[in-house]
Amino acid sequence: MSSVKRVHNFNAGPSILPVSVLEKAQSEMLDYQGCGMSVMEMSHRSKEYESIIQTAEADLRELLGIPTNYKVLFLQGGATLQFAMLAMNLRPAGASADYVVTGSWSKTAWKEAAKLGATRAAYNGESSNYSRLPAQGDLTLDPQAAYVHFCHNETIHGVEFKKEFEVPAGVEVVCDMSSDFLSQPVDVSKYGMIYAGAQKNAGPAGVTVVIIREDLLARTPEKLPVMLDYKILAESGSLHNTPPCYAIYIVGLVMKWLKDLGGLPAIHKINLEKAGLIYDAIDSSGGYYHGHAAPDARSIMNVPFRMPSEELEEQFVKEAKKADLIGLKGHRSVGGLRASIYNALPVESARVLVDFMKEFQRKNG
Numbered sequence: 001m002s003s004v005k006r007v008h009n010f011n012a013g014p015s016i017l018p019v020s021v022l023e024k025a026q027s028e029m030l031d032y033q034g035c036g037m038s039v040m041e042m043s044h045r046s047k048e049y050e051s052i053i054q055t056a057e058a059d060l061r062e063l064l065g066i067p068t069n070y071k072v073l074f075l076q077g078g079a080t081l082q083f084a085m086l087a088m089n090l091r092p093a094g095a096s097a098d099y100v101v102t103g104s105w106s107k108t109a110w111k112e113a114a115k116l117g118a119t120r121a122a123y124n125g126e127s128s129n130y131s132r133l134p135a136q137g138d139l140t141l142d143p144q145a146a147y148v149h150f151c152h153n154e155t156i157h158g159v160e161f162k163k164e165f166e167v168p169a170g171v172e173v174v175c176d177m178s179s180d181f182l183s184q185p186v187d188v189s190k191y192g193m194i195y196a197g198a199q200k201n202a203g204p205a206g207v208t209v210v211i212i213r214e215d216l217l218a219r220t221p222e223k224l225p226v227m228l229d230y231k232i233l234a235e236s237g238s239l240h241n242t243p244p245c246y247a248i249y250i251v252g253l254v255m256k257w258l259k260d261l262g263g264l265p266a267i268h269k270i271n272l273e274k275a276g277l278i279y280d281a282i283d284s285s286g287g288y289y290h291g292h293a294a295p296d297a298r299s300i301m302n303v304p305f306r307m308p309s310e311e312l313e314e315q316f317v318k319e320a321k322k323a324d325l326i327g328l329k330g331h332r333s334v335g336g337l338r339a340s341i342y343n344a345l346p347v348e349s350a351r352v353l354v355d356f357m358k359e360f361q362r363k364n365g
Helices: 019-027 047-064 078-090 104-114 214-219 230-235 245-261 264-283 310-322 347-364
Strands: 070-075 096-101 118-124 147-151 172-176 193-197 208-213 302-306 337-340
Touching: 019 245, 047 070, 047 245, 070 214, 070 230, 078 104, 078 147, 078 172, 078 193, 078 208, 078 214, 078 230, 096 104, 104 118, 104 147, 104 172, 208 214, 208 230, 214 230, 245 264, 264 302, 264 347, 310 337, 310 347
Parallel strands: 096 118, 096 147, 147 172, 172 193
Antiparallel strands: 070 208, 193 208, 302 337
């Protein structure tokens, strides 16, 4: 693919995939490993496909160090379906759940869960426009809560938890890790459940990864619709019905790519370098560029920032696109600019963006 044009892709999701993964998928598009058909054409009950999904799971377990008493599910519906599904499965009748609301996605998760039962906002950062994260003392956690839910990284507001907060004994922690999944090492054993849409760091849109401790499956109530029942989906190995076969295949290729890089410690080091370059450019601009998130809450995946005027921001996006810097317009709910710098984005792309920012300020500052 060396002769094919590739832009600097800062899209927030679906987002950039590793070129080597795309090349591997391209080479196997018509004939997967001699079977005479594409992964998109084969039966999900075939030995070939069972090997694909089982290897993807095994490599994910290795990368994250997932304990043996956790199930891994490859589901559909995006993280958004999990907002309702986790409440259906993990919040017993009459129980309440706590939500730490630090941005648009945790707010949406809270609202979805509230449609189905009792919820509490153990923290709500709306008054600060979700620019910071709570200190331990800011949290009002219910020791009787069925679980406490938080979003590890807010894609829109660009805040990211740097460490886990303390919860009352016996309260399970459920985490939406969609936009920083696999970007750094994580101690899975601290969580009852982790879920993530794949389309940021793990693969293409269409598959959602759920990692859930086995004993929590006992909470699943009877008579849930089968495709909303974690217990049944876990028992089937994510093959109760036809899964998003090709998307899971690509996830498997991404797992191999991460392993070849040296695993999550290696990609974390690369991600820190990319984020450091862009934040340094913002901080050294004399206020011409200013980040949304408080410095101690800054995400290494999503960097939202503003400029002196909306007119300049519009001009920035237009000129950036001409320079093959794509996806820099901020989310419609907050405006401004945003650089999403997921795992597959090369360090060189971050350097090109920084050079463009400096030159744009020189010409228009």
